Amino acid sequence: MTAVAKTGSEQGSAIIQARGVVKLYTIGDQELRALDGVSLEIEAGDFVAIMGASGSGKSTMMNLIGGLDTPTSGSLLIDGRDISKLDADELADLRNRAIGFVFQQFNLLPRTPAFRQVMLPLLYAHPRPEDMEAEARRRLDQVGLGNRMEHLPRQLSGGQQQRVAIARALVNNPKILLADEPTGALDSRTSEEIMRLFSELNAQGITVVIVTHEPDIAAWARRRITFRDGQIISDERQSSRVREAAQ
């Protein structure tokens, strides 16, 4: 039922390319090796689940893929750019252009209507798009919240809030949708709706990377990468049957 993924598959060129990535953290006088020589390629258009227990290095990997942090050594190419060679502003622009973040706790701004939440990444874009509000409303429509444009976060259910967050992640047309435990705060029925939305978006061509520790959620992905102690211990392709069963 499963097969070890081969690099350079039918999906096309790698949008994420890690070679011997090491990430060290120094806590007091202790040195923590969060990532210990990880090499990994993720093709554009793929749907990947990154799994692992806490402390396995999966969150560190996600932070690096998201351009929030840079590796201690090794090279990591995101959308063709080596992030270890970028300064803070260039990293910010990379995040703005290439990555859409979805968080476990949604991270919506309080007292801000939905369409303004979605506009946020456009405000930081260089150059700024022409009609930001129309684009934001279009994205809300896309995630099925066309009738919730003006709602404040507290007027929305958890699932709806996560949809707003997904619309926000999509608004800059990113190449990669990066979700950190996106269903961690949702019940199982809502989780399924959110995962179906990710699948649809993936089907439209966007690369989706989900970090999760739940096998049910990981089962939606086409490829499942498992971390332990800062290294990849398994990297499998899941057949469509498994994915259909999950759905």
Added chain:
Amino acid sequence: MTILDSILVALTALRSNLLRSILTTLGIVIGVASVIILVAVGNGAAGEVNKQISALGTNMLVVFPDAMRVMGRSSAAGTALPLSESDLVALRDKIPGVIGVSGQIDESAPVVRGNLNWTTAVSGVHPDYTMVRDWPVAEGREINAQDVQMAARVALIGPTVAKQLFPGENPVGAEIRIKNVPFQIVGLLSVKGQSAMGRDQDDVMLIPITTARNRVVGKSDVQVDQVGRIYLKLDEQTDMKTAQEDIETLLRQRRKSGPNSEDTFSVRNLAEFMRARTEVLSTMSYLLGATSAISLIVGGIGIMNIMLVSVTERTREIGLRMAVGGRKRDIMRQFLVEAVTLCLFGGLIGVALGIGIASLIAYFASWPVDVSVSVIGLAMGAAAITGIVFGFFPARRAAGLNPIDALRSE
């Protein structure tokens, strides 16, 4: 993010903590309000003082007879060695640059016209008096040398007295009684307004000094040739300081006082005296200025404090903004704009409060105030600078956050 976006975000954040925002800006409110009051009242007062200095008469010196001093203490008022007509003549003839000289004896007396009466200050003066005081008559004629020589029963009436005794009428030519002595009004004085002490200078009657000595001032209170105080007017070329010293030397000689004994008179330049008062006023301005500076600093510290709280509370928001592409300088600018917005908000309240209080002062203390646009600009500028200075540290802290830690906080 444009500045406008930052302002919108700032307004949302400030509105969501409205009470906190208002309390935080109190220091700024007080600082800005005191700047407004300070400048408004200060400007008004300076204008008023200038007006009063020119009302006193320019290039004028006054000689007062002083109470004699015994062992450094003033004796009773009656012990003063009076100034006499011969002193006045000596001053007029021997001091270079004197162009006018007049004595002045004052007596408070009831003035009666028919069934109306009004108690006012009646001053006996010499013909030069109105010239020396820059106080021309508005109607009629001045007191002349003949009036003084003859001790004529003629009077100049001050506008306030005229209003009381001749409502809606022309007083010139009419007859009134001062201490039961009939006088003919020959002239109406022009309006001089309030003195520096707030006294109505127009509430006055002027009569020849000889008439005053003979008819109005009690005989026991005045010697035959007494002149009260002496006003001198000097020409434009004369240095006031030199003239003052000349007068002192001359009077010392006439009174035969030794160089080290205390003077029994004093020569004052009232304009100088007024200027000294202005200096007191400007000292007070410095104090008020210091008060506003201190409130702005204290207010600024309040702003800094609340902005630090805000940065802590909104750490996740900062993390999110960084994650979706906000650069350090975007975050920095947002918090700076927030601090400045907060200060300008306080500044607006302060301007309103300041204008309100200044107007109240104007109304109740009848003290002129002068609120100008430049003052408001200055005050708002001070508020904005306070925001930038004290917002800088919290903003830098926000911008220096690590996005990963910021996203994970709470």
